[in-house]
Amino acid sequence: xxxYHIGKSSERTWAKKFGTKRLWERQSKGACDFKTDWLAVEVxxxxxxxxxxKELQQAIRDSEFGKLLPxxxxxxxxxxxDEDLIVMRAIDFMRxxxx
Numbered sequence: 001x002x003x004y005h006i007g008k009s010s011e012r013t014w015a016k017k018f019g020t021k022r023l024w025e026r027q028s029k030g031a032c033d034f035k036t037d038w039l040a041v042e043v044x045x046x047x048x049x050x051x052x053x054k055e056l057q058q059a060i061r062d063s064e065f066g067k068l069l070p071x072x073x074x075x076x077x078x079x080x081x082d083e084d085l086i087v088m089r090a091i092d093f094m095r096x097x098x099x
Contacts, residue, residue, distance in 0.1 A: 003045070011043045017094070056087060069096050 001009070008022075015022045015034040018041070022034050032040045052072060059070035070092055074085040 007043070007045050010045050014041065014043050017098070052087060056089065060089070066092075066095070 011022045011033040018034070018036050018039065020034050020036055023031060033043045034041050052074065055072040056070065059072055062068075063070040069088065071086050071088045074087060075081065076083070
């Protein structure tokens with residue numbers, strides 16, 4: 001399967017998990033893949049950096065068996081903290097915020 005088809009398949013899968021469909025009117029670049037009543041979602045398929053996996057695993061270990069939401073925060077040196085990325089596993093996101 002080509003990278004293009006893998007990406008589109010991932011977009012459809014995630015849209016379905018959120019009870020919506022992929023946006024077909026995405027003719028111009030810059031549009032997100034799908035929306036819900038409270039999310040605008042961009043899906044991409046890339047290898048997750050090992051250092052990020054390790055940092056997130058530390059948060060998962062310390063999450064008191066799911067009582068706390070494990071997240072990793074990716075801060076870029078000399079940049080605004082408002083632009084940091086907060087990363088979590090899909091399963092944790094769905095448990096806390098999903099349907």
